[in-house]
Amino acid sequence: MIEIDVTLARSSGFCLEANLMAPDMGITALFGRSGCGKTTIIQLVAGSLTPDRGRIAVGDVVFWDSQQGINLPMEQRGVGYVFQDARLFPHMSVESNLRYGERRTRRARTIKFDTVVAMLGIGHLLKRQPHTLSGGEKQRVAIGRALLSQPRLLLMDEPLASLDEMRKGEILPYLELLRDELKLPILYVSHSIEEVLRLSDAVAALSDGKVLACGALADVLSRPELLPIIGRFDLGTIFDCTVTGHDEEMGLSTVSFADGDLRVPLVGRPVGAPARARIRSRDVSLSLSRPIDVSVTNRICGTISGITRAEGPFSDVEVSLAHGKLHSLVTQESVLRLGLEPGMTVWAMIKAVTVDSRPPGFSSPGAEILNPPPSHPAPGRPPAHPALRVVSAGTRPQGPG
Numbered sequence: 001m002i003e004i005d006v007t008l009a010r011s012s013g014f015c016l017e018a019n020l021m022a023p024d025m026g027i028t029a030l031f032g033r034s035g036c037g038k039t040t041i042i043q044l045v046a047g048s049l050t051p052d053r054g055r056i057a058v059g060d061v062v063f064w065d066s067q068q069g070i071n072l073p074m075e076q077r078g079v080g081y082v083f084q085d086a087r088l089f090p091h092m093s094v095e096s097n098l099r100y101g102e103r104r105t106r107r108a109r110t111i112k113f114d115t116v117v118a119m120l121g122i123g124h125l126l127k128r129q130p131h132t133l134s135g136g137e138k139q140r141v142a143i144g145r146a147l148l149s150q151p152r153l154l155l156m157d158e159p160l161a162s163l164d165e166m167r168k169g170e171i172l173p174y175l176e177l178l179r180d181e182l183k184l185p186i187l188y189v190s191h192s193i194e195e196v197l198r199l200s201d202a203v204a205a206l207s208d209g210k211v212l213a214c215g216a217l218a219d220v221l222s223r224p225e226l227l228p229i230i231g232r233f234d235l236g237t238i239f240d241c242t243v244t245g246h247d248e249e250m251g252l253s254t255v256s257f258a259d260g261d262l263r264v265p266l267v268g269r270p271v272g273a274p275a276r277a278r279i280r281s282r283d284v285s286l287s288l289s290r291p292i293d294v295s296v297t298n299r300i301c302g303t304i305s306g307i308t309r310a311e312g313p314f315s316d317v318e319v320s321l322a323h324g325k326l327h328s329l330v331t332q333e334s335v336l337r338l339g340l341e342p343g344m345t346v347w348a349m350i351k352a353v354t355v356d357s358r359p360p361g362f363s364s365p366g367a368e369i370l371n372p373p374p375s376h377p378a379p380g381r382p383p384a385h386p387a388l389r390v391v392s393a394g395t396r397p398q399g400p401g
């Protein structure tokens with residue numbers, strides 16, 4: 001595990017009191033609004049900033065412990081750092097930039113040069129100078145350089161923030177590949193919920209220097225008290241599913257989970273494949289009786305188990321199913337009009353479901369597969385390098401990259 005339990009008062013008056021545990025593989029997103037302390041945490045882990053008190057440890061390597069008087073020097077922490085801007089050495093070729101990362105480390109070279117070059121698709125750029133690269137290409141080289149320093153932990157501080165949407169779209173599949181195929185924990189700073197949803201397995205939600213919640217993405221995503229941070233349009237529930245059927249004529253697939261079946265736009269995965277369904281609270285409306293003459297296909301019966309007043313005119317209604325829970329975002333006016341209260345039986349009508357094909361054991365929605373035909377290749381998805389470990393053959397996201 002990655003253990004961070006620190007306090008730091010900055011000269012500006014900002015006070016960080018952060019306590020979080022992150023898994024030692026996959027991507028943990030540090031998520032929150034501007035100024036909440038994400039970069040400060042990254043700097044504390046890297047060692048460029050020192051906490052007032054606390055402890056930072058990655059596995060059994062203690063970076064900082066005020067009680068034990070441990071302050072591991074930066075160069076011995078073995079962290080790779082990727083910034084918003086690539087910060088490549090302008091006078092060196094791409095290859096020299098990459099080799100620099102490799103030369104600087106004394107750690108065992110388990111991440112190979114050729115593997116990194118293939119994984120990031122930068123083989124054709126090796127002889128180029130940084131000023132001739134696009135923003136996305138520069139970032140891929142910067143990621144490669146960080147990886148070749150053989151880090152035990154990769155820190156990424158809004159690595160896509162300086163890129164336009166098109167470049168982001170180009171680089172995201174490489175980050176997914178990295179996440180899926182390298183056994184390397186990544187702390188990933190972002191204030192984009194879309195990035196968090198797509199990339200991360202776990203998330204720490206921050207506000208005003210405090211960690212409000214930390215855990216599997218599915219858990220954090222459904223907590224109505226985080227609505228001000230996550231935003232009312234992205235709060236929701238994630239279910240583990242299995243693809244159980246395709247109806248090519250109707251353009252629909254069926255995915256089944258513990259509480260029933262969902263009909264979704266055709267999923268490019270074979271029957272029997274695992275998948276994840278994300279249902280946003282805003283896409284769930286409620287009916288007191290079994291809905292018959294409505295167009296919504298997916299309906300599930302459950303019992304209201306909680307109502308939380310949310311931002312503005314909205315309330316979050318938690319609906320307990322036989323096994324799991326759903327959340328519905330309705331107006332407070334609807335709560336009053338329908339007389340909704342805990343214990344009542346309701347029908348949840350689900351207007352939209354997003355399905356992805358993350359391997360079991362991950363709890364993030366990852367890439368969305370909204371409607372590709374089953375044989376559709378993965379556009380933008382970089383091919384796996386044969387030298388890389390494949391986490392779960394055949395479970396790669398198949399959708400738009």
Ligand SMILES: Nc1ncnc2c1ncn2[C@@H]1O[C@H](COP(=O)(O)OP(=O)(O)OP(=O)(O)O)[C@@H](O)[C@H]1O
Nearest residue numbers: 010011012014033034035036037038039040041191
């Ligand atoms: N060098 C500094 N000295 C004093 N205060 C600082 C310094 N750098 C940042 N701060 C303050 O610390 C707080 C947290 O900053 P931090 O950069 O960690 O936020 P962030 O969540 O990463 O924000 P953003 O998403 O905008 O990058 C802010 O209030 C900021 O003004």
